[in-house]
Amino acid sequence: MTRESKRIYGWALYDWANSAYATTVMAGFFPLFFKAFYSADTDATLSTAQLGVANAVSSIIVVLLAPLLGAIADAGGIRKRFLLLFAFLGILMSAALALVGKGQWELAAFVYVLGNIGFMGSNIFYDAFLPSVTSEDRFDKVSGLGYALGYLGGGILFALNVAMVQQPEWFGLADAAAGVKASFISVALWWMLFALPFVLWVKEKRNTRKIGTVTLTVLGYRRLMRTFHKIKHLRGLFLFLVAYWFYIDGVDTIIRMAVDYGMAIGFEAGDLIKALLLVQFIGFPATILVAKLAQMWDTKKAIYLTLGFYVLIAIMAAFMHDVSSFYLLAAMIALVQGGIQAMSRSYYSKMIPAEYAAEFFGFYNFLGKFATVLGPLLIGAVALATESSRAGIASVAVFFVIGAVLLYMVDEKAVAEEVRGAMR
Template identity: 65%
Template sequence: MKKRSIYAWALYDWANSAYVTTVIAGFFPVFFKEYFSANVDATVSTAQLGFANSISSFLIVLMAPFLGAIADIGGLKKRFLFLFSYLGILMSAALSFVGEGAWEAAVFVYIIGNIGFMGSNIFYDSLLPTVAGEKELDRVSGLGFALGYLGGGILFALDVWMVQNPALFGLESMEEGVKVSFLSVALWWMVFSLPLFLFVKEEKPDNDFNAGRLVTEGYQRLKGTIRKVVQFKGLVYFLVAYWFYIDGVDTIIRMAVDYGMAIGFEPKHLILSLLIVQFVGFPATLLFAKLGEKWGTKKAILLGIGIYLIITLWAAVMEEVHEFYLLAVMIALAQGGIQALSRSYYARMIPDAYAAEFFGFYNFLGKTAAILGPLLIGTVALFTESSRAGIISVVLFFIVGGIMLLRVDEKKVAKEVRSALG
């Protein structure tokens, strides 16, 4: 039963990572520049995409902590996960019906889809302590991200094949292939999310709550969450560190393809680079999880931050497309590991009874960070008329995040938090 719930939980990453690979990182940035925002200057479309990413992150920021608190009180993690995931599924399918030049409609659907994707992850993350014991957190969290790379990569590879050979699939054009790929994401996400809903059991609260009381209690608990967090200095250090370095990670995920196009690389090279990230990222994430168990989770995260620092500095000066491929391999080595180990590192420091509430706050900070990076790149690109100038600003996030993380002692923090909160 426990193994089944672990694999059912991890399989959700396999399901929803298709949205990241095919929509957020893959076809949407390319299709947005060449189809939805056709005949618009490259720096303007970069700004439009950056602002769309920032707006969706800002909106989920407003909801995340409050909904997390309500989910803990009412035992509603799976229900909220279902609601947000199927919102993302519907919007992914809706992208296939947006016409050429309709960038406003594309941005609207994309923003709502991102809210569905990011919102579902709050409650997915909060179920990690439910399915895994403390000693299993790194391994199980890493398994989720690794399956995400593999599943997202498999569907993305099939979609790339379809887009590049539309006649083989009975389609008339590459554009039609991209639209069908958006539909394929919706179907993939829907089917492979079912095991989590069927086999992961969520503990129900002792008392029944009506809707009005849930909202009131959720608001009170949200205020309490902030008071709880700020009283633990080590937890604050980690969350601030996370805020900075995950900003850099998320910004590179969302803007890498757009950046590559802006500096003159052909879309086919960028798409192939994304496939490399997916299939190298699968074993690399599992290895990073093992490294976290053997070497220490914090040290492994710091290694990932160091790799990203090199990636960002190199990206700002690269000239040749082969450099983009090398950077893709480096991203694949670090991306899943830094995400998975950050999640398990945080899970070690918080009590299970407050998991959704505290993960709501964790995602709140992560999504707040995701506002700043794309917004900064878009703004700098507009004012300097240089995408390279925007990417170099991301370096600051990794430097500050790494310095703050050095000050965290997770065992001491966990002891303080659990002693105070039970």
């Protein structure tokens, strides 16, 4: 295996490693276990609010820290150190969830917030390594590989975890609750094990000058302010970020809408878990396919393809009535969810200087974490105006149309030249 191949696979396998947390903990078991175990004696509505606050707090903390930490990491050449620091936090907190007792919802929420910060924080620096591990002509392929391996790795461990919960006796576990706790520990071990290729194979050019912590923080802050001032005047890059905000808001709203719809129709928790597994295993080949299409055409056309698919999904979701249509919707989402995320990351990487990657991805993730703000508001407003919740759901298609129109005005090559000239 060549040195570049090691860098690429070491980088991509980190997605395989930490996607286990996103799938098993964030999307799979923690929300259900929080209601049934950690806040067992709490009103269901209140426990939903508690979980919502935990998710919001972790996102806000990462949003506020991301651009500054990115600037500090770029200034000091310590992106890898920051990634591993956040990864260690996520790994530790995932294992710690197994130690939280029944009814201790405050402690569970605290540990979960720290785990989310570790997961989301490490992803900022992970994304920022893409321009360093391969050449620009391979961004689409490598970015797609990362997301695809994330779906496969997260899906494999989640399938094992589902078996641990549904058939705990097969694994020598006392009951389903013990299966969930063992699953949280398995996520920590999986994340730690499969992060090793990144640690060993992905190198970073360090700053040879020794800079103190205070000095480095000041340098990072100044660098951030300089970039923020410039990014406001970089029309093309700003247009892409606004386009990304609109369509990612739509993507996240569709995902949450599907789950809410499933619960409203009366699906069992098992139905939702099956749908999640379906997304994982369809998402693996589908993301690779979208990346190949991007290489055959270009990245922007591949993003347009996924946006058109999401318009169709939003319209079809308005007519969803039963379990079979819910599974069909989950399969359709799986076809494009990884692709739109991977190609957006690749497209953005082509426009930013590699030496400022963590800083620029701080802004990118800043917008990503603020997604799903406008979508629910639009759904509510349209539903009230038309007295039809289905019309509200279909209205999400507007976000994909707006995103596509704004994206049309972006020329990545011209933007890349503009950005590099401004950052000199």
